[in-house]
Amino acid sequence: MRIVLVGPPGAGKGTQGELVAERLNVPRIVVGDLLRAHIADGTALGERARAYVDRGELVPDHLVVGIVEQELEPHTSGFVLDGFPRSVIQARLLDRFLRARAAELDVALHFDVEDAVLASRLSARERADDTPEVIATRIGGFRAAEEALLEHYRGRVVELDAVGEVDEVFERLLDGLREALIAA
Structure with a gap:
């Protein structure tokens, strides 16, 4: 099963992503961790990304996508993909990557949490x-x-x-995945 986790910081994506990846026996790919590892290891992509991080800027889509695709x-x-996609552009690039390999995303798992709860968790x-x-900015x-x-993933959102x-x-997550499989 190919799953992306969609939710704000503090929504519990890391915890639940780890559990569902273990249950499904698939890798949990955490894009922030990958990016930090590429930077620490000094890979070509990491060095290009470091320039943006050092300036406090977001790493451009083409670099993030390159790391994710690898x-x-x-x-x-x-x-289970955690921390990507964060935009429709990234989602389209992921779709294109998967289609080129005769695959497609199965589920976009949307973590619904109110902002006040998120702020409390992050604090x-x-x-x-x-x-x-x-926290408010993030x-x-x-x-x-x-x-x-979520509109991009309509029909695949749990x-x-x-x-x-x-x-x-x-x-609740497992129940949602079961329902999605039955509906597919």
Whole structure:
């Protein structure tokens, strides 16, 4: 099963993504981790991305897509993709990559969490960069792209109430995936 996780920072994508990847026996591909690893390892893509990161800018789509495609190449039969796509442009590029390999995305799992809950979760992490202003900016940045991204994936979106205990949310997630498989 090929799944992308769609949700703002603090929605629980990492926790639930890890659980569902383990359950489905597919890799969980965390794009932020990949990007940091490429930068740390000094790969060609990492060096190009570092220039943007060092300036505090977002890494351009073409570089992020290159990193994602390298990682996905051996896993087109199944994966959980966390942190990508973040825009319709990235979603279209992912679709094109998969189609070229006779594959397509099965599910866009949308993590539904209110902004106040997100802010509380992110504040509780006590990371130096999680100030109220930065948190609001990160949530706002996601919300600005969310509607268009969900529209792009219409017909493949599984809505997930991502508030509650980890095991409760995971059961709802599995129920949503089962329903999606039955509908397909």
